[in-house]
Amino acid sequence: MKFLTDKALERLRDSAELPDLSGTRYRLLERVARGGMGLVYAAEDEKLQRRVALKVLDIPGTDGELASRLILEARVLARLEHPGIVPVHDVGTLADGRVFYTMKFVEGQRLDKYVATLDSVPDRLRLFLRICDAVGFAHARGVLHRDLKPANIMVGPFGEVLVMDWGLAKILRGIAAGDSHAADPDAAIFEKPNPSSAQTGPTQISVITGHGTVMGTPGYMSPEQARGDVEHLDARSDIFSLGALLHFLLSNHPEKTTAAGAPRLEKPLEAICSKATAAPPAERYPDVQEMALDVSRYLDGLAVGAHRESFLEKTARFYRRYRFFILLIAAYLVMRVTILIFLHR
C-alpha cells in the first residue's frame, strides 16, 4: 500500500472538498465561505451566464439531518421573496451525493465591516430600518430567523441590505396553504454555522440535536433561545436580536458596556435597545413594526414610545426638531429688540 506523505494528505483533502458539479449548469469559481453545514462557493451559471453563490453540504446523502436542514433553508428562502432577503435559484443533489442550493451572489460587505463606513447615527438607523423591513416581512410569513447578527447581514454596493444565513430559521406556521413541507419539521434542529477564521464576533454555540438545545450567538441570542426553550420562541426572540443589532450599530457592542471608549447612546435610543432586549419577552416590542416605528420616530425628532421624557428632555427635543424656526424667531426678536434700543437713544 502506498505511503501518503503529509503533502499528499493535504492535496487529497483539498480535492475531496470540491463539489462535483458535473451534470449541472454550474461551473465552480472559488470558495467564499465555510459554515457549520458546509461550504459556499462562487459559481457560474453557464446557461444564464451569471454568477451565483452555491451552498453545498460537505457530507453526501439526501436523507440525513443536515441535508433536510439545507433543503428546508432553501425552501424557506424560496418563499421569502423580498428585496432584503437573498433569493434562491435552485436546489438539488450533486453527482457526489451532496445536497446543494444556489442563490443570488451577493457582492458587498458584512455589516460588522460596513458599519465603520457609516459616520452618522441617522445613516445607521436608516440601515437598521431596512433590516427591520426584511425581518418583519419574514415574520409576517411565519418565519423566525433566530440568528440575526452583524455577520449575517450583507450590505451591497448600492447600500442594499440583505439578511443572510437562514440555516437556523424556524417556521412558525405553514407559509402557503396546502403546503405540507411548510410545517415545522422540528422546531430545534437547525445547525449553527461555525465561526470562520476571519470572523471576529462572539463565539457561536453549535448544536445539531433536537428540542431543548441551545443555538445562536451569545450577545444576540434571546434568553429563551439561550435556555433552549425553542418551542416557545416567537417574533420577540428576533426582536431581542434586533435590539442587540441596533446597539451594535450605535456602539459596536451588542449590549450596554462600561468599557472605556464605548460611546454613550442617547437616552431614547438606549431605551429602544433596552426595551427590545428586555429579558421577559412580554416587556419587548410585540412586533418588528412597533420597534421600527419607534426608531422612525426618533429619526423624525418625535418622542419614542420606549422612553418617558423629562421636561428638559422634551424641551431639548423640541428645540432640536424646530431649531431652524426657533433660531429664525430668535434672530427676528433680537433684531427687533436691537432696533427698539437704537430708536430709543
Next chain:
Amino acid sequence: MSQEEFPSGGDRFPLTRRSVIEAVQSIDAEERERALEAVCAAYWKPIYKYIRLRWKRPAEEAQDLTQGFFLELLERELLEKFDPKKGRLRTYLRVCVDSMVMNEDKASKRQKRGGTIPHVALDFSGAEEELGATVMDPSAIASPESLEEFFEKEWVRSLFALAVEDLRQLCVECERERTFHLFEAYDLEGNEKISYGQLSKEYGISVTDVTNALAWARREFRKIALERLRELCSSDEEFQREARAAFGWNSK
C-alpha cells in the same frame, strides 16, 4: 477519454456498508470477521506507530503488542463493549491500547496462548519505514493533545491509503489504469511543479481529458473514503464528525 466515459449522477449514493459496530454483534460469523478485518485494516498501522511513539517500545515489541491488541479485541469482545454514546471509536481504541500496554504482561501471555487475528497482512517493516518518514518529531508529542493529534493523523493516513488502494483496484477493474496514474502523479506525488499541461503531454492526451480523469478519480476517492469511514462509525452523527476530522473540514 472523454466526459462520457466518466458518468455521474445523483443516484449513486448512498452506497453504505453496515457499521462495524453493528456487524461485530451479528450472529453471522462471516460478517463478524469482516467487521474485525475492517477495523484491523484501518487501525493497525496507527496503533503500531502510536505504541512505538507513545510507549517508546522497540519495533519487535510494538509488533507483538499490536498483534496482541487485535487478539484482545477479539477475545475480550472489546468492540461489542464500545458505547457510541460515550465517544468516538478512534478514542476508545486508543484508550484500550493504553490500557493494554500498561498491562502488557497479560497481553503477551494471551499471545503466547495463541489465537487468530483477522486476515489482514500487517506490513510492519513498511510501517517502520513510514514512521521514519513521518515529519513529526517524537519529542514534540509529549502532551496528550499532541498524541491524540498524532493518532488522528495516522488514522487519516491509514484511511486515505486504504481508499487510494481501493481506487487503484477500481481503476484496474474498469480498465482505467491511466486515470489512476494521472491521479497518482498529480495528487499523491506532491510535486507542485507538475501541471495538467505537462501531464497531457506526458500521456499524449488533451488537457480536458486530464481534467476529466482527475475529476473522476477524486470523486471516486472521496466516495470510497467516505464509505470506508461510514463503515467504521456507529451513527450518522459520529460519521459526520469523523468525516469533518478526516477531511480537515473543521479547521479550514
